[in-house]
Amino acid sequence: METYTIKDIARELGISTSTVSRALRGSYEINAETKRRVMECAERLNYRPNPIALSLKGSASRAIGVILPQIANYFFSQAINGIEAIAYNRGYHVIIFQSQESYEREMANVQQAMSRKVDGLLMSLSSETSDVEHLQEVLDKNVPLVLFDRVSSELNVTKVVADNFGGAFAATEHLIQEGRRRIAHLTIQPWLSITQERLAGYRAALEQNGLEFDENLVRYGTFGPDEVGPMVDELMHLDSPPDAFFTASDRLAVGCLQALRQRDLHIPEDVSLIGFTNLNVAHLLNPALSTVVQPAQEIGQIAAERLIDQIERKHRALPIETVRIPTELVVRSSTRLEAVKL
Amino acid sequence: METYTIKDIARELGISTSTVSRALRGSYEINAETKRRVMECAERLNYRPNPIALSLKGSASRAIGVILPQIANYFFSQAINGIEAIAYNRGYHVIIFQSQESYEREMANVQQAMSRKVDGLLMSLSSETSDVEHLQEVLDKNVPLVLFDRVSSELNVTKVVADNFGGAFAATEHLIQEGRRRIAHLTIQPWLSITQERLAGYRAALEQNGLEFDENLVRYGTFGPDEVGPMVDELMHLDSPPDAFFTASDRLAVGCLQALRQRDLHIPEDVSLIGFTNLNVAHLLNPALSTVVQPAQEIGQIAAERLIDQIERKHRALPIETVRIPTELVVRSSTRLEAVKL
DNA sequence: CACGTTCCCGACATCGTTTGCACAAATTAA
DNA sequence: TTAATTTGTGCAAACGATGTCGGGAACGTG
The missing domain is CATH 3.40.50.2300 (Response regulator)
Known part of the structure; x- marks a missing residue:
């Protein structure tokens, strides 16, 4: 299948390229019969306009x-x-x-x-x-x-964003309702909008529930594959270590889960874990991971x-x-103390 | 920052566009001094060639x-x-x-x-x-x-492909060595190269180990989100149901894991499960999933x-x-019977 | 002094398409 | 019948860059 141009159609029909161009675009000033012939020929040759040429002209590239x-x-x-x-x-x-x-x-x-x-x-x-x-x-x-x-x-x-504030608020409040009091927040670069909004939601939930916001429990970073472990160690050695982790991304949640398990910290008995993620296997993890799901x-x-x-x-x-789109809190066993006790 | 063209440089320097074009490409027929001036001007204006125009001319688009x-x-x-x-x-x-x-x-x-x-x-x-x-x-x-x-x-x-035959062979043989005798293979569309190669590896491993290849244990399909469950039911109701599942894709492995767990089939006690996947959370699943990893x-x-x-x-x-690139068999608890018995 | 080379550079066509303008033919108005 | 309008079409320029010519200047050669 060759690639034909408007010229080929013009030559084939013995008319000018401009006429072909206009006919193809359905211009009102072209004779209906000519249009039909052009259309038929374009169809037959399987003509496709060259987007490069269109772009050069500055028109839409779709x-x-x-x-x-x-x-x-x-x-x-x-x-x-x-x-x-x-x-x-x-x-x-x-x-x-x-x-x-x-x-x-x-x-x-x-x-x-x-x-x-x-x-x-x-x-x-x-x-x-x-x-x-x-x-x-x-x-x-x-x-x-x-x-x-x-x-x-x-x-x-x-x-267009998820309701990061609301999602973080819900996650934090859920942890509080489960009896957690020292909730750590592992998050990404502080200058990102999502970081700030989630942090604000986290903080608001703490404060509305009479808990103090503690800078020491919040960690920012890029968190490469092996950086979450040391961070967890650091947090667990605080005078008053966290009893829950709220993480701000897919990667962080997985990294944190792995780090906690490597350290034999039981989830959720020792610490709860909830992520802000869209992992499609969250329910199949060990333990099943509670998350705030973004649509x-x-x-x-x-x-x-x-x-x-x-x-x-x-x-x-x-x-x-x-546009702010609601998030959904999905509670699974990584934060459900009651279920474990049964 | 405007977007400048070769014309702007030409006008600026009072020379022709062809000269600018050649100077930019370092053509030997351009005076060194002229080249220098063109380069300097291009640098100053932050000139970038327009890839669209280049493409129209038929040259490389990089x-x-x-x-x-x-x-x-x-x-x-x-x-x-x-x-x-x-x-x-x-x-x-x-x-x-x-x-x-x-x-x-x-x-x-x-x-x-x-x-x-x-x-x-x-x-x-x-x-x-x-x-x-x-x-x-x-x-x-x-x-x-x-x-x-x-x-x-x-x-x-x-x-460029993974060693699908070898990977499937290794997975199947591993299951056999773990004592499995009725190994089901859930795979994708039969006309795909990877399907055929994996099936061949699976079959070869069976036959080299004195096991019969049984058509009934092989299922092909597109396996949408809810199609694995019925497939598993069907297989488990055979007169001689499978004691292991070998799945051919990421999605299939996850779907199968989910289906088996929903049916309260214990892995690996009741049935083993091994996937041909690149899931980066395979080790965090419940149970940790054995897989053939493709590089x-x-x-x-x-x-x-x-x-x-x-x-x-x-x-x-x-x-x-x-080019055929070796795969790697990663054994985890979803196929490790001994470890469970300990 | 006439001619051939070499070195730099500019004019022009080209890629495929759109579009403003001109122009011929057909139609209508005066 | 002539002038004005409408209708349909073609010509040519443009988009940004490249490449093929070919030309002018400077130089060397016979």
Whole structure:
């Protein structure tokens, strides 16, 4: 199957390329009969417009770029599925880039996406990103941008996030109701929006339940594969060690579970553990892991919808807002003391 | 930051665009001093060549396309990481597409990748794909193609796969050595290369150990979220039910584990379970899951290397071969009867 | 002094598509 | 009948970069 151009159709029909172009786009000024012949010929040759040429002309590419920290992460891969579902339905292609949690990579990705002329950009910031000038440039070039999950307050754009405050609040309060009093919080880089919101929810739950917020129980970090263990040791050697762990990410929850088990700390007898994760095997872990589940797919869907809305109504500015999607607390045996006692 | 073109530099320096173009590419026919001035100006304006324009001209885009069934799968997300690592080092961008296990989507992805002028294509076939004509067309257009994991014997291209036969053989033999005699094999679509190879390994291990291969113990399917349960019921109601399960994918292993636990079948006392998976939490499951691990990242790396080699030495044809990478058997408690008895 | 080389560089066409403008033919209005 | 309008189509420019020509200047050679 060759790849035909508008010229081939023009030659075949003995008309000019402009006429073909207009006929294909259904322009009103083309004779119905000519249109029909062009359509028929395009059909027959299986003509597909060359997106590269279209992009060069500066018209829509019907592709949206997605830049996110890493794909090997349930939250993000589910979010991508949500994005693709919507995009596909509305006739857009999705081009995925990973920043690998690197600021430099993220900037390169933005450049790449822009120069490949995506119609819009969907992003979740890398953990190294604190400066968002590269995104301001995207906006300056009038390319629609929607942030999700890891967002920046410095950008005046539509954002789609989970109810991080509410989720953290619910998780913490659940631990308190189970009788926990010294709740540690393992979380990621402090400048990220999600970190701050979850921390705030955690703190609010403590304070509303008459517990003191203790800086010492909160740990921030990038937590590579082997860094959670030492952190747990440090916490357990405090004068007043934690009786529960609330972790802020998929990786942290798994790392923490592993570290606790290696140290023969029984869950939930010695310490409870609850994660902020989208692990699809949380219920099969040992012990089954309680989590705050984010509707990752829904977040992706809504973000994609907003973005495409913006792309398609570029003239009339759409309202800029932050969409906050409820999280769900799923209690399993890693925090259920009563169940264990039975 | 504006986006400057070669024209801007030409105007700025009062020379022609062709001269700028050649100077930038270090052509020998340009005066050293002129080159210097052009370079300096390009640097100052932060000039970046427009990849779209380059693609239109038909030159290299320095991007490779990756088309795979789904990202939300440890094997594939790790493979992508391997691919990106190599590609990044060698100066290529990676554009990821998901076929969502759909033949139609896969064809659309190929089209999209081709028309976005990737320099080469890295693919793992969707489970619906049996006809590979769309890939033959890629080859006809002289675009390098490397297949990995799910490959097709009908295409004469470089392939990078795990040692599926060996892995399946090892898993099956391990079960036999643990005293299992009725080993069921839950696997995916029968026409996929990986299915056939694993089945062959399973069968060979049985026969070399004096056990009969029993068609009834092998089940093929797409196994949606709730389809494994009924399958397990069916098998367990055979006159001579299985005493072990060997599953062929991440999803199948998890589904099977869940189904067995729901039915109160104890693992490994009642039945053993071993998967062919890359789950990064296999050791934290209940029970810890024995698996055959594929070196996903390495597969991605090697595939990317081969592809880029082909892209860069397009003239001299590189040898076409199938690279087979050893798998690793990781024994955990889901198959370790002795450990349980202690 | 005439001619051939070599060295630098610019004009122009090209890739596939869209679009503003011109223009011919057909139709309508005066 | 003539002028004005409508309708349908083609020409050419543009998007950003490359590459093929070919030309002017400076130099060497006979």
